Amino acid sequence: MMDGRSLLAQSKSSEVPIPCLDQIVQGDSHALLRQLPDECVDVVITSPPYYQQRDYGGLGLGNEASLDDYIESLLDIFEQCVRCVKHTGSIFFNIGDKYVEGSLVLAPYLFAHEALQRTGVKLINLITWVKPNPEPRQYRRRLVSSTEPIFHFVKSNEYKYFYDRFLAHRDLTRQRVKAGNNVGKQYLELIEKSDLSPEQKQEARVALQQAIAEVQRGEIASFRMKIRGIHSEAYGGYEGGRKSHLKNKGFTIIRMYDRAIKRDVIECPVIASKSVNHPAVYPEFLVQELLNLTTEPGDVVLDPFLGSGTTAAVAKRMGRHYIGFEINPDYCEMACRRVDEVEVQPSLLEFFV
Numbered sequence: 001m002m003d004g005r006s007l008l009a010q011s012k013s014s015e016v017p018i019p020c021l022d023q024i025v026q027g028d029s030h031a032l033l034r035q036l037p038d039e040c041v042d043v044v045i046t047s048p049p050y051y052q053q054r055d056y057g058g059l060g061l062g063n064e065a066s067l068d069d070y071i072e073s074l075l076d077i078f079e080q081c082v083r084c085v086k087h088t089g090s091i092f093f094n095i096g097d098k099y100v101e102g103s104l105v106l107a108p109y110l111f112a113h114e115a116l117q118r119t120g121v122k123l124i125n126l127i128t129w130v131k132p133n134p135e136p137r138q139y140r141r142r143l144v145s146s147t148e149p150i151f152h153f154v155k156s157n158e159y160k161y162f163y164d165r166f167l168a169h170r171d172l173t174r175q176r177v178k179a180g181n182n183v184g185k186q187y188l189e190l191i192e193k194s195d196l197s198p199e200q201k202q203e204a205r206v207a208l209q210q211a212i213a214e215v216q217r218g219e220i221a222s223f224r225m226k227i228r229g230i231h232s233e234a235y236g237g238y239e240g241g242r243k244s245h246l247k248n249k250g251f252t253i254i255r256m257y258d259r260a261i262k263r264d265v266i267e268c269p270v271i272a273s274k275s276v277n278h279p280a281v282y283p284e285f286l287v288q289e290l291l292n293l294t295t296e297p298g299d300v301v302l303d304p305f306l307g308s309g310t311t312a313a314v315a316k317r318m319g320r321h322y323i324g325f326e327i328n329p330d331y332c333e334m335a336c337r338r339v340d341e342v343e344v345q346p347s348l349l350e351f352f353v
């Protein structure tokens with residue numbers, strides 16, 4: 001753990017020197033962020049304290065007397081994050097709401113609205129974290145809240161984005177189930193029966209084998225082949241597309257991807273762990289999927305409200321660099337211990353990359 005009074009004095013060397021790379025620093029993010037250079041991190045993932053929701057040892061943000069003061073304080077942190085993120089980077093803020101006198105105050109949305117007005121960032125998605133295991137409390141006059149917003153901001157249209165890696169295990173399982181050994185074999189007989197020239201038949205066989213291999217490798221879910229004189233022509237469509245393939249080459253192949261639609265939802269439970277003594281730990285899975293979506297191994301991930309160290313622990317496990325700031329010395333020590341125990345797991349990287 002580093003003392004945050006001067007980050008630069010204790011900086012680690014790297015290609016582009018970034019102070020406190022792969023370090024957890026104890027201190028106030030309002031001051032610490034100002035010591036980071038412009039555009040030095042790839043992604044910020046964080047969950048700031050919610051408005052008057054929890055006591056983190058009486059320290060830091062969230063204890064402001066008014067909602068306006070809370071949002072101002074949060075915006076100061078956000079503006080620093082925007083400055084520190086590269087133009088290809090992303091900023092994820094997970095913020096929960098608060099009931100005051102029986103009404104939600106919409107704190108997350110008031111913050112997000114102001115963040116857009118003041119900084120010129122774009123809001124790419126409002127991702128909803130769905131908790132299948134919310135607080136087991138019953139209210140007679142309202143429903144139990146079981147979701148939280150995660151705002152995904154970017155600085156430019158060139159933001160890094162690895163769409164296929166987000167919740168990728170769902171696509172893999174869907175495709176594997178469908179790939180059988182006899183896939184597409186019926187088309188071989190139809191090619192032989194057709195009135196295609198010998199050259200066209202040969203070209204059709206090669207294209208068919210290629211499509212079968214793509215299914216077996218899980219790159220496509222399935223395909224359909226149309227052969228001239230055997231299958232009907234498609235109605236409408238572009239003249240230069242499938243119709244002309246069928247007419248000129250004698251066949252056409254329609255590939256079907258059937259991937260799970262990537263929705264702006266991450267469903268994962270809140271996990272209480274005895275070894276992590278912090279009142280508001282968010283799930284590792286959440287961080288993992290956001291990193292899959294927006295980073296590559298070697299990228300730098302910053303969390304200015306590190307708490308028990310979840311963001312840094314996941315970043316390290318996935319082969320990313322981390323920078324973590326935390327105001328409470330006890331949480332800071334806990335986060336250091338947790339991150340020290342983490343090992344880079346290449347198998348997980350192979351699976352998702």
Ligand SMILES: C[S@@+](CC[C@H](N)C(=O)[O-])C[C@H]1O[C@@H](n2cnc3c(N)ncnc32)[C@H](O)[C@@H]1O
Pocket residue numbers: 027028029030046047048049050056059060061062278280281282283304305306307308309310311325326327328331
């Ligand atoms: C919601 S918790 C983060 C929990 C974290 N995501 C995890 O999984 O453990 C917010 C944390 O921000 C810390 N904090 C509050 N104000 C801060 C400030 N100004 N600078 C740095 N940390 C602060 C609190 O002590 C608390 O641990």
